[in-house]
Amino acid sequence: MMVNCCCGLLTAKKEPVPLKSVEVELEVRDHVVTVVSTLTYENKEDKPIEAVFVFPLPGDAAVCHFSATIGQTQIVAEVKEKQEAREDYDDALSSGQQAFLLEESEQSPDIFSLSVGSLPPGESASIRLEYVTELAVQADDGLRFCLPAVLNPRYQPQGGDGASVQVTSVPASLVPYSLSFSARVSSPRPVSKVESNCSLDPLQYLNTEQTQATVKLASGHKFDRDIEVLIYYKDAHQPTAVVEAGQASAKPGSLMGDPAVMLSLYPEFPEAVMSSVASCGEFVLLLDRSGSMDSFMNNSESRQTRISSARDTLLLLLKSLPMGCYFNIYSFGSNYEHIFPESVEYSQMTMETALKKVEQMGANLGGTEILKPLKHIYSQSCIPGQPRQLFVFTDGEVGNTKQVINLVKKNSGSHRCFSFGIGEGASSALVNGLAKEGGGHAQFITGTDRMQPKVMQSLRFALQPAVEDVSVTWDLPKGVSATVLSPPITALFQGQRSLVYAQLTGQSSEAAEGSVTVKYSLAGHPSQSRLHFGLRPAEDTGLTVHRLAARTLIRSLEMEKSERSGQPDDGVKKKVVEVSVQSGVSSAFTAFVAVNKGDGKAIQGPLVRRDVPIPRLMMSCSMPRMMACCAMPMDLSNQMGSPAAFDGFAACQKSKPHRKKMGRLSKQDAMHVQPSQPQSMAMRSSNALVGFMGGSGNMCLPKQTPRDPLLQLVSLQKASGCWVLDPDLAAALGKTREEVENTKPASVNQEVWATILALIWLHGFKKDAQEEWELLAMKAVSWLRAQNAACVAECVEAGNTVLGCHMQKDALGL
Structure with missing residues (x-):
């Protein structure tokens, strides 16, 4: 079935969009932040409307204030049990009163729905939303805040109980509302710098101690990415206590x-202790191969897709594993695959087998059903003396987030889980939840971030003594x-x-x-x-x-x-509602509701629903022209980055959201979008085309591009840590076969010579990428020491001459 192609519509019938502007203000205090968002709505129509907005927030955010201002009247919302709040909202609309409802999804704590009901003709309303959240610590001591820019469609597994959600989208350049963003930072320690993936005006210090500062988003920001802010303090790693x-x-x-x-x-x-590296462990790598992994990583010229970057990362991971450990690689989409029936001992043969399979992996497995492979992994017996370490790579678009996290928690005693959110809009609730409940560490790869250094840092954590x-x-x-x-x-x-x-x-x-x-x-x-x-x-x-x-x-x-x-009511839900109402903090079982009783006059006329559109996220790698035109509107110049809008507000098309449990767009729903409906972002690139073509999605295989010189050299390393002296190594080093063979000191073994050359090249030409190759270099040094090779100093000197470097033996770890 084909969908009408009509690019740039705000809604299906060119209806006005009532959201006019979004203003976001951050108040950062040391390691926590209060975020105040003000949304201005205006009804320019001649009939009363209901505006509905579905958007993401950080998964661990505590929404603590929701109010609306109409004219001179401010209405502060109350937290009530969810069904009671929905009934209050419905009753108010039925009696012609203005009402406002804010509720959290029951499947994933990072998705909220905001309904602005009975906005009269010509009337404006200002909505104030406030939440608090912790700032995540990065490897370089920066504290990370991310304003999610996109609510990616979440894949609801077959048999899931979530209602379908359809997203109205437009190219980023056509988003009809503006965004402003500013931050005030204060800390007991001086603020050394603030960085962002978006253009910021210069940092302004407010005192001579530089413990307070302000910064804001530069004008002209486009809705094409998450807004990520990194805050750096001096002496950031001091333990602290705040009593309130x-x-x-x-x-x-x-x-x-x-x-x-x-x-x-x-x-x-x-x-x-921390510099030592474990020589054991069972490393289980779980890779998302759903269609959305064919999206581009970012707007850079490299145009590398998520799945391509993940393949490069798995190469580095496999080369960096210690001899004596065990490993396996799973990949998943609508179904899942594994390279070996069960984890195998790491050796040259098993490593080569795995790498050949990895090279063939494409984003061609359909949906995003992560629960089944996780259950299979946990059903495998643990190997005595080999602690299990699970690495999960996903762009984080699932509908059953809480179910997945709960499964990881149940098995947390048998493993550690390291998670990686790839690309804009990855669910922070899923990625952070996997790591938190699995006793591991979470990383997000967005903007121009490279996946490899972040993943290798987590591998370093996994190899540290537990x-x-x-x-x-x-x-x-x-x-x-x-x-x-x-x-x-x-x-x-x-x-x-x-x-x-x-x-x-x-x-x-x-x-x-x-x-x-x-x-x-x-x-x-x-x-x-x-x-x-x-x-x-x-x-x-x-x-x-x-x-x-x-x-x-x-x-x-x-x-x-x-x-x-499934068990009888144990009072836990009652306790959640009690804490939520008492603290004024949202939960899955409560909602914020505000009703403007005003002067008691009912608003006249039937209520018309208006869904607020979001910027479109489409970054497929090589979509055929015909299918691109038929499947959905495209404006690739605006879509290679991710969409951005306020706290990533996304529009949603659901029937009566206050009467129906929030859900996600299932794959089946995505394939049955009616021509009369708004163009839907339900189908992101490959997933959409898989449905239309009835195939496996294999048409978007990565183009063969010349391999990065670092990865080329890494690919030649043996599992033991050494390199072999051959033409491929010479080419990776940028030399001829004769140049590397004829300069070898006479008394030295060929593999020792090749390995020393590789180490010199890494240290001499790829020092800026040391995080990526450090572990495999340590393995190479261990192999060299075990050879008790003579004339190491002579080899280093000869290697410097060949490669044009000036490395010292000690600098190589020898």
């Missing part, structure tokens, strides 16, 4: 009435006790922060102090670190810590509810 006073109006003894504390812990591990038996103990004054609201810490990594929230009950003097001790076992040796802090509440923190603490508790309770699904 309770809400004066709340009942003492309650979460909001008592003081709350947020601990930011940074255990420091001995360098001697931290075991983690415990947190409190030492508080007499009469004061702490109720920890965070889940127990199960994973600690060098340079990584752990946040702990607790409710403090009881009275103490303002000068009183407390301390927290984190104990753990590292490489069989008991260790500990202690943080002292004052109990006097910090000033001007608002209720940020309380709201994040409430969100943490709500998430833990929701997970508990998910684990007990």
Whole structure:
């Protein structure tokens, strides 16, 4: 079936879009941020309308305020049990009153729906949405904030219970509303710099200590990417504690009435231990091969697709694994495949077998059903003495997020999970949730980021000695006790922060102090670190810590509810609703609702629904011209990046969202878009064409491009760590066969000579990419040491002459 091609329509029938502008303001305090978004709606039609907007937020955000201003009247929304809130909204619309509803998806905590009901002709409304969230720590000590720019269609597995969601989209250049973005940063430590993937105006310091600063988005921002901001403080890795006073109006003894504390812990591990690399482990790599992985990574000239970058990354990973470990590679789409029936020992033969399979992998497996391969992986018996490490690569577009995360949590005792969100719009709830519940580490690859260094950093974490038996103990004054609201810490990594929230009950003097001790076992040796802090509440923190603490508790309770699904009501949902209502923080079981009773006059005329369109995300690699024209409107000049809009607001076309559980667009729904409906972003590039052509999606195989010289050299390394002296190596080094063979010192083994040449080339020409090849170079050095080769210094000198370098033996690790 073909879909009408009509490029650039705002809605199916050229209806006006009521959203006019989005203003986003960040208030960053050290490691947490409060985000205030103001959305201005205007009804220029001659009849009352209902405007519906579906959008993503960070998966761990705590939405804590929702209000609307109409004229001089401000209406602040209340948090109510979800069904009750929907009924209030419906009743208000039925009686002709203005009403506003904000609700979180029950399948994924990073998707919200906003309904602006009964906006009269000529009327304007200003919506204020506020949330708080933690800032993630990056490898270079930067704190990352991401304003999601796109709600990618989420694949709902067959048999899923989510209702279908259809997205109205337009090219980025035609988004009919404006975006402004600014940030104010304050910290006890100086702000050294603020960077972004988007153009920013220069950083403005507000005091001489440089502990406060402001920055804003430069004018002319296009809706073509997520807005990512990286904030750098001096001495960022100092452990801290923030004590916050309770809400004066709340009942003492309650979460909001008592003081709350947020601990930011940074255990420091001995360098001697952390520099060692494990020589064992079972490494299970799980790669998304759904059609959306054929999208381009970014707008750069390289035009590399996500699946192509993932193949390069798997090459580096496989070359960097230690001899003696076990591994397997799974890939998934609508179904899943594995290279070996079960994990195999790492050797030259198994590595070569895997690499041949990896080279053939395309984004041709259809949908995104990650649950089935995960279940199969967990059904495999663990190998004694080989701790399981799971690496998941996905662009994060699934509809059953909570179900997937719950499965990982159930199996968290048998493995660690490292997750990678690829491209704009990857679900932060899924990617962060996999790592958090799997005791691993999450990474996001967006904009011009390269996947390889981020993945290799996580492999380094996975090869570090495991931290075991983690415990947190409190030492508080007499009469004061702490109720920890965070889940127990199960994973600690060098340079990584752990946040702990607790409710403090009881009275103490303002000068009183407390301390927290984190104990753990590292490489069989008991260790500990202690943080002292004052109990006097910090000033001007608002209720940020309380709201994040409430969100943490709500998430833990929701997970508990998910684990007990199918059993009699255990009161967990009731507890979630109670905490949510008391704290004013959203949950899967509650919603914000506001009704403007005004002067009691009912709004006249039938209510017309208006869906707000989003920028279109389409980055397929080589879509045939005919199919591109028939399948959906295209404007590739605007679509090779990702769409952007406010907090990534996406438009949605659902029937009565307040009466129907939020869901996702299933693959079946995507294939049956009626010509009379708005052009849908339900089908992203390859997935759409798979449906239309009835094929396997194999038509978008990557074009063969010359391999990067680094990857060419890496591809020639043996599993043991050495290189072989042959014409391929000479070509990778940029030399002829005669040049590398005739200069070999006479008494030296050919493989030793080849390996030293490769190490010199890596250090001499690819120092800027050391994160990518460091582990495989360490393996090469270990192999050389085991050879007890003579004349190493002579080889290094000769190698320098051949390659035109000036490397010292010590610099190579020899």
